[in-house]
Amino acid sequence: MATDFRNETRNRRHEVTESVQKQYELLPYPDRDPERELESLRYVNLDQLAAINHKCFRGQLDLSKPRRVLVAGGGTGDSTVFLAEQLRHFPAEVVHVDLSERAMNIARRRIEKRGLTDKVTWRQGSLLDLAPGNAGFFDYINCVGVLHHLDDPSAGLAALNSVLKPDGAMGLMVYGRYGRTAIYQMQRLLTLAGLQGATPSPELFAEFRRFLNKLPATNWQQHGKTIMTFIKEADDSELYDLFFHTCDQAYSVTELVKLLNTSGLHLLDFTNESRFFYQSRHIFRDSPWWSEISNKPVAEQQEMAEIYWGCVIKHAFWAAREPDRQVNTTQLNLTPGWSELSRMVNVRNSIVAHQAPVWSIDFQIRGGIKVTVNVDMSPVVRAFCELIDDQLSTGEIIQQIKQSASLCAGLAESDITPMIQKAVRSLTDHDLLFLRHPDTVSIRS
Template structure:
């Protein structure tokens, strides 16, 4: 009894110190408590949070992995904290991570899994000798991707059960966002196809990896390039629909090989449907395909029920809509839910509290240009059930994706409507807050689009805007001026070939800009980044002029804390948000600050009516 009381007292002291920012003392008390109760996972989790605040990132990651490796009954908190940690930091010390702990995190719902996927593949590429050797030999030219891929398949059993499970989960739950890992896995895929998939049903590890690579193809929109040898091999595959539904193993093997490279609807005609799933074998193959086919059926059904306001008529809007109908952007699988009050705490560092006081009561929020809904769902959870969110987009396919994901994530305070920003007045609603990130610069006139949104913003309302920086995207303009640029309307095959050419170019060229982008690694995001049908860039001076013309007040950029600290050091007299003039000077010194885009907050301050 005394021991339990002592542990509770130590934990209480630690929490009290952590609340007032005395993290070193909190860590000491948590360490003492863990020494008395080594199996207490809550103590380890709380210590991890404290260690992160102390800047001990490796130790924080190690503690979270320890919690997850012990398979807690509720892994959400630890997995979510680990995901946020990997989003902000890179953990180079592979010794602090384990495949078992990462696997538990990758199987946790309601957690953003992409950062964990990337950490898992990074861990594998440094900790597994065969994997590391394959990457090295490809990079040095000692082996082709195919040769290195065959070597990996031949040594797959050396991975170990936990490592193999983690690899397959990484491929299923995220997108490979590493050129080295992509090249090695491209070789593994080629080895499976060109060797006829002969080991797929004889080796469980090979089969499970092939299924995971098939899902990775869906995740990255089949971005990986293929050689002419692979294209010929795919064309030579004999796949009869009737034989597949009769569970003929050679046909199933051929179908799986083709599905590593092509969408399911392109492999057999008519495409497999929900009713076909019950006869497919083996079970894991059937279950993997079923998930994709059910998802496609859900989206088709959702697309029919989405209401529309107005009809698209603007020439640029129609062109952009066609792009996103064919290639909804982005294809995502998980959403990070915000803790209650986190958004208000963040905004409190940029602006006075009365600017966002409306968030504490019922309010109306517009997501203008929601795409496939990831930001809309994140915003819905951040604002909570008191907020009424409306998400609009010009692409019905994208809205269908968003609607299905909202139902899956059980987010009920957001609705979806097909509408052009130019027609937003037809909604006949006014909003306390409007999000429009990464949209206005794809319109024929970004100023006209922004003014249309202002027409439905309430007095003293807030806007969260994202616009491309002319300075940061200079490298992309250089690519578009190059003779080998395939053009925005190119085929998927041409887009893959062009992407591959950029992947293989030396760093220091214009290709470096796009290779460093997180949007480089899936075909729909690559199109949005490099091959968009309509794109403009702006300068901070142009933004400042627009704000002045429209009576808007700049309330700060959304940037990493390290960048904000660097800005504060260079401009110590600036208010917390800084001024646009100061930020323009900062961008001259640091031209890659806004590589993503200018992502910022503004407040409407309408002039009082004249007496």
């Protein structure tokens, strides 16, 4: 009986792998044109090295030493390109693994366009076949949108964990159970209609788009328009991946944490674009229920928030073998540096020019929801933000500020450091600022 079960498992794995490989040979995902590669660099929040260092390595990831990065299920190359570009001037190797030869060739051409061929090693095959003997070990593993397409995601996670260095970290993305309710109802409809896994064709996509456009207002797909605005503009590969995929598993936060813990991993943090949707204190802090809810396991609190908002369609997060890998923001020997997000919205200059008691910035996130970041302002905090250069430590900047009588007028010396630490915490909580250890090289150097 045990042999029969193992054979059945192997056969099922082979069927799913073959089906997924066929899909991505026909429709490489996501749809990318290598000829337009140099028009812009696609930003991947999960793979920003400064964020990875801050969230997963306590700020101690030293890129002056040889590093290895794995992109497992790299598709047409968004993460591979973004990581390789950041590692251009460092002694690092990026290994790109994917089932689809056609998708991998697109990724390869994108890398060639950028002159990064010496940075990337290519390997066609399943991530399930990764092992220390054939792949070695990696400091960071990216696996986005892949595990949930496996027959047994835990086997995929175990394979990745087997090639992760003991102090390494992973950036992962799996589908969210509640936010994708409308998608799973539509998948069920297509299954009943005998269309799940149908051969892609222009006729199939044209008819499916017509079908979506005539759905009644009562259909869940219509209810979900505010959180899945991308569907209207989705290309063929995106539509097929969303609705016609033959293997698609989703997770609540509690289920996700259980999956990770079973593999000996801990969830470190979610990425900034969805972090707010897991914070139950925003929902219940004014409720008499909060005293009881706040004592529940963190994953259960996060799942309550996930259900409340109903718009988490993807869980994007970092994980590692040990918990609490984030930087301690109170350490004065760490070096602050502005994030790419801060540079995009010009946070530094905005703060330096701000004269009111509180500096604020609003971010529109999924579903049109607004998140506001507030920083209590003072001449000291303003000067601190102006002096951040990714070279001076927090303590060194504070010492410079303390030497200015005009900046510190009316303040006790003991008040200055706490004021700055509070501002640092506000900025790092929203990924506007990252910290690194002074013995590491600046990622932007």
